[in-house]
Structure formats: structure tokens, C-alpha cells
Amino acid sequence: MAVTSSMNHFNFPLAPSTEAENSLRAEVREFLQDEIKTGGFTPGADCWMSESCPEFSAKLGARGWLGMVWPKKYGGHERSPLERLVVTEELLAAGAPVAAHWIADRQTGTQILRFGSEQQRQSILPRMAAGTCFAAIGMSEPQAGSDLAAVQTKADKIPTGWRLSGRKIWSTGAHRSDYMIVLARTSPADGRNRQVGLSQFLVPLQAQGVEISGIKDIAGNVHFNETLFDGVELEADALLGLEGNGWAQCMGELVLERSGPERFLSNFVLLDRALISLRGQLDKHGAAILGELITTLNALRLMSRSIARQLENGLSPDTEAALVKLIGNSFEQDVVTRVRQLLSTIPRDQWPDELAPMLDQSIFRLPPGTLRGGTSEILRGMIARQLGMR
């Protein structure tokens, strides 16, 4: 069989980090080290989902490290996506308590910027950038997980706006959030094409008829919820973007949700701690185990940075982004497995201080990594489609 293509399948153009990025990185790192020293926070695994601290979010807002890429007139700072990446990398690597604002800063704010009314932009974005207004995601439902187009939540037009009825699930942080972007059906599907007739709504979670109940995770912690919308009356401008354009908008939101460094840095703190704790104690086999993890981390980090740069240049490296989440989630699980292996020859009571609790935390917190934001199976389907197999 003749294969004529000499083209590279994957391209990861890289760019030198700028002076501005380097000095920003140093500034963020110094701030985080000070915070740790002065008891501002204790580093935690999976911090972007599991470590919520509104006071800390407000501190970041005050320093201009939230809403970094948004326009100044909405409280943003007009920094580049790569500068934002520098900040998110450092926050994740330090295990800082960023969960409160994470979703608002990552996707909800940008969706409001893209599709919200001028009034919504002016009233909400400055508070999100200040780290005082938080958001949750309203996509999954009890009967619509990976098959997102099966959502049954519906919004009916009423004289004053919309009436929203339905149930969203796995809504992380909804219990401490101000807003949720809800994907709901506004008109029937067109035969088998269920992607039509969906719309996005910006829902204030204090509204009457919203009921949020926590769901305990396997460790007994509540970070995600079931959110009930019992005929919630919304004003007309709660419709975000265009009626019927919800699917496309939602896909755009998912790109923001999936492409960041939190998909492989959730337990960087565990790897970093292990390297420090096990210093001088590893044989060659142990060194090889850590070395392998580091090579994968290195590759992921380069891919992620390259993707941010391509996005900045108006490209959409979708395959690459899906690959980063897929490889990154599996890497995060490898970190746990490998650190367990390294510790297996040391009696538990002799494990280095701080490492054991960090490992336990990772074991409890990491399982949803391959589920949230799109399961690995959904991602593989996307990649296969982009490879031309579907």
C-alpha cells in the first residue's frame, strides 16, 4: 500500500516564554510561598475541585490574577492566554485553594463575555474578576451524562421571560455559587437531530425554586450536587446567546473546560512531595519510576503550552486538546499508582511525614478525573473522529 503523506500528524509549535511571563511567574510563586509560610493555605491535591476558599479567591482577584484575559472595562486585565496559563500552572502546582472561583474564571465568565447582555457583563464580570462571584456548570443530568443532547431540563417562554424546570447533577460547587449556566431544551428535537432546540441560560442560584442538595463523594465530602429547578421564573435576558444555539455554545464552553493544565496537574503536589521526601532513598528502579512520570509530565506541559499558544493565534487544536486531557488524566492516576509502588517497601509508620496524607488525599480525590469534563471514552471518540475513523 502506498502511503504518500509525509505530513506531521501533530504539531506543537513552541515559543520562548516572554520576559513578562517570567516575571509574572516569579511574582505568583513568591506570593504562593508566602501564603504557605504564613498559613494562608495548606497545599492540597485536586485543589481546583476540592479546595475552596473564597478569601483566597478574593486575594487572587485583588492581585489581578482572575479574569486575566477579559477586557478592562469588565474588570479584566487584558493579559494574554499564555500569561493566564502561567498563573494557573503555578496555582495548581502549589495545590492552592482555587476551587471557589475556578469555573467562573475558566469558562462561565468567558461565556458571559461571549454571549451575555451588556448589563450582565457589567454587573457580573467585575465581581468574577474580583473573586467574589462564583459559578457552577449545568450540563449533566440524571439521564444525560455522556449523551449530553439527551438533556430533559426545559425552558418555556412566559410573558416575563422563561420558566425553567428540570434537574442537573454533578454540579460541582453549586452550593457556594452565585450562577449556573444551564443547558435546557427550548424546542423539540428535529427528528433524530437532538442538537437543535437547545439553549443556554444564565441562572442566578438564589432564584426561587432552585433547590441544591449535596451529594457525598466516596470520601464523604460534598463538593458536587444535584440541583433542582422547580419552575424557576427567569427574566428574558437569562437566555444566554441565541435561542436554539445552546449546543454549539456548550461545545465552545467545553473547549475552555477541557484544555487547561488542571487535566494533568491535579496531583502535581503529590509527585513534588514524593520527590522531596524520597530524596536519597531510591534505588535505580525507584528512580526510573519517577523518571518515567517526569517524562510524561514534561510532554503534557509542552503540549498544553503549545495549545494555549495556538488558541491565542486563533487556531483550534481540538485533537491536541482532547489528547492532553486523555493522557493527562491517565498520568494523574499513574502518579498515585507509582507513588504507592515506591512506598510499598517502606513500613507505613516510617513513611515520610506529609507524604502519607497527600497520598490518601490523592487516592480519594482523583477517581473522577477520567470522568469529569468528558469521559476518556468520549474523548477517544472525538479523537477517532478527528483521525477520520468516524
Add this chain to the structure above:
Amino acid sequence: MEKLIEDTAARIFMEQTEDANKLWAALEESGFTRAWVPESLDGFGLPLEDGFELIRMSAKALTAVPFAETLLANYFLATVDQHLPGAKFTLCTTTDSLDNIPFADSADYLLRLERGTIEVWRFNLVDQVNELSGNSAGQIILEGESPVIAAAAPDWLSSNVYEQMGALVRSAQLCGAMEHILSITLQYTSARQQFGRSLAKFQAIQLILTRIAAQTASSCAALQYAVMTPQLSQAPDWIAIACAKAKASAAAGLVVTDAIQAHGAIGYTQEYMLSNYIHRIWRWREDFGGETYWQIKIGQHYTQPDSGSLIEDIFGQTNTKC
């Protein structure tokens, strides 16, 4: 890389591959074998990353001449102002052993670094090695009492640098081979019908292809960074190279396994073109250190009592050296 250079290279590698003599003549004439030699020494003077892209392309085209070895040997020779026009070179790919030298039957010279001296030797083939390279490797003995060229290497060109640059060359070849295997496997699974539809439509096959894609993509990313780190006539950033070689060597083995699985028994035959890539991968992944060799170096680097911090290296000055 400039479009003109890329097009020329693509044409040479794609069109001339059948005839090794013609291919070599074309590579010489184009100046590609002297891509890393400065113009002042009658070379092409291309940036290092461009040379690595040529190597990646040559691997996709299954180039059966010692192009990559010669490119690197000419680079080393130029550091001591030496030039052997038209010569084909081979290198020591495993410490200083002469037992398993690639292109032992077709290269003119061996270039090695011996206690700080760049030595170029003529050699004789003692025994063909029936091994994994696909290209003829063999056991050699050096010819004569002394090397054809012996010159003190510059300070930066240590035996570690010889090994690292070799490892980076092999990483580029491994990436090229993996990319091409991905292409072949996509084409094959799309064309091959079973149960009334193409294999590519089965989720189980898609899983295999996404695994190949993941391994290939992460290897390419590590490579693309590593090739930007060495500066001409300077010791390279060894961690970046170690990461690239460890990743590519480990990935390539997994890619081979998956590619054969997706093909079925045809993938295990000598006749089918996949075998040529597999042979090369099985050799290249070991040359200049396999994955475990480099993983240990990386792991030890970060767990020595006085070692640097991972966060500094991975998120610190990354990408500042190009």
C-alpha cells in the same frame, strides 16, 4: 523550516528511496548531509531544529543510507575544522562497543569520541549481526594503527554530549517512524473490511488508534522542545533530551504492539511495509540509551540530596533557550 528546503527534502526522500546510491548523491548534492556545518566551512548552516526535521522526514521515508549518522558526524567534525567530502559515517551507538555498529557494511568511516579526541576510523566488517535494525548492522574492527583523523574535541563536546546528540537524533527518527505507523494503520483499518464494515468503525479498533495517537503526539511534543534546546557549538540541555528519548523509546514499543494488533497477522510479515518501521524502532529505541537508562538519570537527578526542584525545571525557564 523554509518551505523550499522542506519541499526539496520531501522530494528527495520520497522519490529516491528505492536506489541507495542515487539517494545518497541527492542528499550530498542538496547539502543536507552538511546541514549542521557552518557556511564558512562549506556547509549548509541550517539551525539544529531544521536538521532534526530532515532526520524525522528521512525516518518516515525509510531511508536506507546513514543520513542521520553522517549529519551528526559532519557536525562533530566541523568543530575541529575537518571535512571528508562525500563520506558516509557511522557512530558508536552503545558506549564504545564495536560489536553492533549500524550501517557496518555501507558506511566509510566510524566517528567516535575517545578520551576527548574526535577520531575518524576506517574499519572492516567482521560479522553481520542478525539483529533488529533492518539496516545492516555488524561487528567491526578498526583498520590500521591509527585513525584517519584525530583532533582534540572542543571542551563542550564531551562523551555525554556525543551520547545526548545521538539520543536526540534517534528520538527524531522514532517520532518520524511512529507518525508514519499511525498513517499506515489508519489507512489499513479504513480499507480493511470485516463483519461488513471497515475495521476503523469498531470502537475497539478506535481505542487502539487513539492509543497510538497519544503515544505519538506526546513523543513529538517532547521532541519539538528538545530540538530547540541545543545551540550550535554548545552542550545541550540534557534533561530535555533525556525526556525526549525516554518518551520516544517507551512510546515506540507500545505503538508497535498496537499497530500489529490493529493489522492482524499481516502486520507481522516481512513483506508488509510496517515491518520496516518496526525493525528500525526496535533498534533505535535502544541506541544511545533506552527509556530506562534515561528515566533513571532523570529520576536520580531529581532525588539527589542536592537536586534541583521539579517545579523550577518543568515550569521555570522552559522554552527560554530557543
